[in-house]
């Protein structure tokens with residue numbers, strides 16, 4: 001763009017309205033009826049500031065300043081943490097909040113947030129109590145562990161356990177298990193921060209019992225095994241069965257800990273998730289401690305759960321770090337309510353959204369997809385909707401190589417590229433998250449709850465509506 005005469009720039013700047021003038025315009029006045037005053041003011045100020053900068057850099061001022069201010073005000077008034085519709089088919093997706101809570105858990109956390117509670121108060125004794133009592137008995141009963149302890153998340157559970165049992169001493173881990181989970185949780189880094197000295201054994205693809213045995217010394221404090229979570233090593237591989245490792249630990253009086261990651265309480269093999277042993281099944285193989293997450297396959301709130309031998313759990317409890325990683329009251333309330341649902345046995349599958357999503361038969365997903373495809377076709381426009389077979393992922397580090405059969409709604413347009421369609425869904429309110437494959441936008445309705453279907457249909461109609 002050609003440089004403007006400084007006199008023109010001055011004139012353009014003088015033509016800009018004042019904040020007060022913009023606020024008097026009908027657009028802004030209508031906005032003030034709906035949005036908080038601070039958001040409208042911020043929006044107007046920012047729109048004016050942008051216009052000034054545009055003029056100073058030789059550009060033209062915006063045609064409709066009030067509309068620009070309105071868009072900014074809308075964005076400022078909206079919460080930053082927003083609900084999204086998950087049409088990705090990944091059931092446990094860390095970036096969008098992992099498990100959706102059961103209704104009973106939502107009620108419990110609402111109650112715990114609204115009123116005072118027996119969080120750390122023993123009503124019988126009229127004295128201070130422990131927040132752990134609300135979940136310890138349930139966790140023992142559901143896992144078969146001798147004792148249990150809940151903390152902020154599983155990363156904190158691993159940190160606390162290593163710091164308690166292995167500070168300044170060696171922890172033996174197989175090279176094939178030195179994993180990174182979600183970019184920020186790396187076993188070697190957590191080990192260092194916890195004060196444990198990593199003693200790697202075996203190779204990336206093969207580790208044998210004699211590798212562990214050869215590494216044992218008077219410096220050894222812990223044998224650690226880590227669920228590989230988000231990857232699988234296939235081909236020429238060897239790992240030591242847990243029962244053999246725990247046997248080795250017992251013979252040498254060295255505790256064995258399993259970082260299980262996802263940690264299922266229910267057997268999910270009837271629904272096609274066969275690669276995950278349940279927490280009780282893992283405990284039966286004799287490890288001293290098992291740690292797992294509350295918001296992965298368990299389907300509850302963010303939490304880290306430690307179950308296992310009482311003497312070790314007591315040591316963790318007494319570590320001053322336990323206070324720094326303690327579970328908050330809202331999560332605790334939601335966790336207790338979620339665990340109670342497991343006491344109902346198979347009925348828990350219906351009450352816990354994560355399990356319900358896993359158990360959902362492909363035929364039911366197909367019916368949802370067909371209904372959505374019908375809505376797209378009825379809307380007219382050039383959006384083509386097809387229902388095709390595909391696969392959903394459990395996510396959350398469970399069964400990295402396993403998928404669940406599903407049906408996908410595939411969208412394609414002659415006039416718009418797949419990434420434009422995907423972005424259109426993402427900019428809807430509430431945003432709809434989908435994926436792109438081979439030029440198609442794919443929506444998996446396994447992870448869209450029945451009550452969300454009308455919202456999804458509205459987003460699809462808006463996308464399909466002929467561009468005018």
Ligand SMILES: *Cc1c(COP(=O)(O)O)cnc(C)c1O
Nearest residue numbers: 153154155227229261262293397
């Ligand atoms: C997910 C995972 C973690 C971290 O758990 P958070 O609850 O996210 O802190 C640690 N270890 C393994 C093996 C995992 O899969």
